[in-house]
Amino acid sequence: DGGITQSPKYLFRKEGQNVTLSCEQNLNHDAMYWYRQDPGQGLRLIYYSQIVNDFQKGDIAEGYSVSREKKESFPLTVTSAQKNPTAFYLCASSMTGCYGYTFGSGTRLTVV
Amino acid sequence: QQQVKQSPQSLIVQKGGISIINCAYENTAFDYFPWYQQFPGKGPALLIAIRPDVSEKKEGRFTISFNKSAKQFSLHIMDSQPGDSATYFCAAKRCYGGATNKLIFGTGTLLAVQP
Numbered sequence: 001d002g003g004i005t006q007s008p009k010y011l012f013r014k015e016g017q018n019v020t021l022s023c024e025q026n027l028n029h030d031a032m033y034w035y036r037q038d039p040g041q042g043l044r045l046i047y048y049s050q051i052v053n054d055f056q057k058g059d060i061a062e063g064y065s066v067s068r069e070k071k072e073s074f075p076l077t078v079t080s081a082q083k084n085p086t087a088f089y090l091c092a093s094s095m096t097g098c099y100g101y102t103f104g105s106g107t108r109l110t111v112v
Numbered sequence: 113q114q115q116v117k118q119s120p121q122s123l124i125v126q127k128g129g130i131s132i133i134n135c136a137y138e139n140t141a142f143d144y145f146p147w148y149q150q151f152p153g154k155g156p157a158l159l160i161a162i163r164p165d166v167s168e169k170k171e172g173r174f175t176i177s178f179n180k181s182a183k184q185f186s187l188h189i190m191d192s193q194p195g196d197s198a199t200y201f202c203a204a205k206r207c208y209g210g211a212t213n214k215l216i217f218g219t220g221t222l223l224a225v226q227p
């Protein structure tokens with residue numbers, strides 16, 4: 001079955017550490033996105049990529065970094081510069097045109 | 113001009129009632145309007161979507177009503193069930209010709225259907 005896989009489901013980070021969240025899709029979608037969701041809040045765009053080897057900052061990119069070396073993969077690194085990283089992180093992908101996003105099941109990151 | 117405004121923020125409906133969530137947009141170039149349903153701890157899932165060439169689209173108990181002149185669209189959930197309790201997001205985008213293919217999301221509506 002085609003889909004989008006995020007791992008791990010839960011992640012714990014010590015202060016000062018960088019952590020990388022994985023996002024893989026086998027839908028042959030060109031575009032991929034990372035969102036952050038805080039409790040009871042909406043979806044805030046961190047980074048997005050419309051094509052391999054190219055990506056753009058979203059609304060809250062500070063303290064995060066991404067890469068897009070393969071069409072299928074769009075990992076997100078939460079760096080130590082992100083002061084409040086505890087949140088639910090969602091990855092999504094889409095085709096170009098009149099199509100919606102397919103979301104992954106999310107990674108819950110907690111700073112301990 | 114890129115915003116999508118969603119209301120209400122939260123909604124309580126009795127089982128069997130009609131749930132109505134409204135969204136308004138500003139960019140007249142938007143031509144794809146999906147609704148997403150999100151359960152706690154899960155990713156949002158596409159529920160139903162509409163394009164501006166029709167005024168209404170129905171899938172089961174879920175209906176999108178679209179008013180192009182008012183730049184508004186709404187989700188109606190008929191015969192609401194406790195299993196419909198979730199957060200609902202509206203969204204909009206320009207399918208072709210824009211600089212990006214991004215969806216612009218509303219702020220979400222938390223729906224609680226009481227048994």
